[in-house]
Amino acid sequence: MDPLKIMLQLEKVNLHYKPIISADTQLVDGYEVSAYFQENDRMAEPLDWFFEDASIPDDFRLELTHYIYRKSLEVFEEQNQSKNLSIFYDLRLLDSDNGQSLLTLLESAGIKGLDLSKIIIEIKEAHIPERIDDIRKFTTYLKTLGIKLALDVERRNGSLDRLAMLxxxxIKVDAGFLKEDSLPHLFQDVHHSLGMLSRKIGAALLFKGISSYNQLNYAWRNGGQYYQGSYLKxxxxxFVEDDCCQAKLNADFxxxxxxxxxxxxxxxxxxxRINETFKTMLPALKPGLPYDEMICSxxxxxSDFVFRVYICNGEGIQxxxxxxxxxxxxxxxxxxxxxxxxxxxxxFFENIMRMNVEKKGILSDLYTDIEKTELIRTYSYPISETLYVFLDIPYGYLYEQDGLL
Structure with missing residues (x-):
């Protein structure tokens, strides 16, 4: 589609509203605005590409951005909408006018009585430059107006330092990478650091792109406070009814x-079961038995549920x-x-301390064994105050047992 054609027919740019659902209430908490171009009776085409194409002049992208903001703010004001309104802003446009035209628009909306605390400005982490001083000044001023800031983290290896500074x-993350046949627990570490950061800085975690039950489950298990995607709406x-997803979410939860x-x-x-086995087994082992003989015994x-055994001390030395x-x-x-x-x-040390205090064994989470390249769990047990035995449980056994995968 020709960008100039769009700019000459801005009246054909329509807004769509993607509901943002709260996990707390299972109700619609807000809407994300997206722009579509609809010509005559043709199907409406999304304009996300327009803002990603660096070959399109900045003044075109700036004008369309402000058109979307003005129109969406007018609609919210006219309909007395009480929900949050999330609108994307391309940080790369700051160089054009230092964000002044956007700030003027927002300040004008505030003067007219629009509650600016309901406005969420969404930016992309990928658009943040290495030197973020100007960005920080811009976002800090937005916050002084009461406006909220959402950061879309498209790259799972993005800089947490820059996120924390802003x-x-x-924080928005995409659940779309998780395919329907994937095992969600394999990707827990992917968003663990983001989840930790969001809690430390008091940010809510929003999972977008949820198109399946599996992805919603992943978002739920990883601390998602807000959900968005075609699986829901x-x-x-x-605008939709506030409780349009409540029954579905309640059932899924x-x-x-x-x-x-x-x-x-x-x-x-x-x-x-393993604890009871050890209580019976350990007294039967001869005192002073060499470690290698002990692990073989x-x-x-x-043998029916273990494929590898070894002994370590409290410092982690095998x-x-x-x-x-x-x-x-x-x-x-x-x-x-x-x-x-x-x-x-x-x-490792957390589990060692737990075993010392609780005087019983611990079953690990699922993880992939480096040598066998298959999912396993490890059971660790304190055989003395300084010695700990580790038993690796194979995938085949876990698969046969209900609830262990």
Whole structure:
């Protein structure tokens, strides 16, 4: 589509409103505005590309931006809309007029009585320059007007330092990368750091692009306070009922809770089972037994649900070899594991302290074993005040048990 054609026919640019749903109330909390161009009876075409094409002159993009802002603000004012209004602003346009025309427009809307605390200016993290002093001045002034700032993090390896410096009110992340046949827990670390940052700076986490039950579940499990996407509600030319998604979300949330309870129960049952096994097994082992003999005995005792056993001290140093079960279900010793340091593993020392205090074993989260390249869990148990045995549980066993994957 020719950009000049669009600029000459701005009256054919229509606004669509994508609902933003609150996890707290399951009600519509606001709308994100997007622009579409509709010529005659043809299907409306989204204009997102218009703002991404750097070859389009800045004055074109600036004019269309202000047209969208003016029109959306007028609609909200005319309909006395009480919800939040989220509108995108391209930071790359700041060089054109230092954002003055946008600020003038917003200040004018405030003078007319529009509640500026309901306005959310959305910017993209990818558009933030290395030197962000001018951006910080711009966003800081927006906040003095009561306007909220949303930061869309399209790159999952974006700079957390720059996000923290801008201190947005909302961080937007895309759930669209998660395919329907994916296992959501494999990607938990992807947004863990963003979730931690959002809590520290008091920002809400919004998951956009939710097009499936699986993606909604991922957003729910990863602390999403707001949801957006076609699975809930498509963008509309008008506003929707506040409770349009409430029944659907309530039903899905109930399923999520039931599934999580089922998983927790399965993990507790397995943990208790292994704890009871160790209470019976350890007293039967001879005192002073060499570590390698001990892990072979433990492996044989737990052979139906374990494929690798080893012993570490409280500093993370492996004191034994690896006892591993081969394809013939026989246990073998692999010396190369001895003296390795596992203290770098996440939660290692936290788990050591928990075992010392609670005097019982701990079952890990799912993770991918480097050597076998398959999902496993590790069970760790304190066999003395300074020694800890680790049992790796294979994917095959976890798959057969309900709730362990």
């Amino acid at each position: 201190a947005p009110n909302m 498509q963008a509309q030319t008008g 109930q399923n999520f809770v039931m599934f999580e309870r089922k998983k927790v129960k399965a993990q507790l049952d397995l943990t208790n 433990i492996g044989k005792y737990c 004191l034994s070899s690896n006892a591993e079960k081969n394809n013939l279900e026989e246990w073998e010793l692999h010396q190369e594991g001895r003296n390795k340091n596992w203290s770098w593993r996440p939660y």
